[in-house]
Amino acid sequence: MRDPDEFSPSGYWYPDGGSDQTISLLDQLRRYRAAETAMRARTRATMLMNENDLRALRFLLHEQRAGRSVRPIDLSRVLDISTASTTMLIDRLERGGHAHRAPHPSDRRAGIVVPTTHGDDEVRATLGAMHQRMLAYVDALSDHDRAIIVRFLGGMSAAVESDASTAPAP
Template identity: 55%
Template sequence: MDSATGSGYWYGPDGPLGTPTAVLHALRDYRSAEVATRRSTRDSMGMGETDLLALRYLLRAQASGERVGPKDLSRILGITTASTTSLIDRLVGSGHVRREPHPTDRRSLVIVPTAVTDAEVRATLGAMHGRMLSVAEQLSAEESRIIVGFLRRMAEALEQRPEDHPQP
């Protein structure tokens, strides 16, 4: 369906879309493209969504000098400790991460992505991120300010629970 001409099932009767509805359709189209790209990335790396999310988090943490333990991964990913153990076992087995002793707490471990993982993620996602950055660099400062504000408000709207806004 052409998002500029069809309303879909969610936004009202068929016919020309108003500006707010066109924006929501564009967001849906973006999200669909992002989901397809993530699926392709996961497939090319031979891993699941949670594995890729864990690697992304571990790489960001490593870049900022943060140490990540299994409990941190459980909390960030919203999975049980048993699932986290299985996840780490898979990532260790595939050569994407290492378990290392915590430098200041002998009882703890930290999970560290390997250099191969960093290179693989950069090779797999680098071109896509470059294309996205190129699009963003074409925006004026005012356009950027408006878009960032809009996306932050949309994120807040999605994060609100139904009980935050009782129906009349």
């Protein structure tokens, strides 16, 4: 069965229609969201990981690049999952060769979770070419266009995250 968001655009989603350009812009935003959702599903399938596993690995790699250690409780908080779920998640990451447990560098009573070279390599192999295409496209835009798009996406995020009374004006 097809996702209702994949149907051809009609503008009926929006009250009082809106201009053709407005509807076209919002339809392209939905198209991007659908493409990103499909890409995430392909990535999870390729890497044999669920959504939280992939989010955890991204967080571990980010923190490692920033020179920060990650404790299991940090993963629990970032992913908003229980400590029991975090233990199972770390076990899966270890079994997949994406991360391993290690002693905390300064607290002998604590442990940390460290991404493996394999985990980093697999993310780069799976997503690297797509990320390069995305960067090349954005780099080809003018500074002015990038600023407009950043403002637009920030406003759209705020509109989706909040109720109508607190959404920012354009």
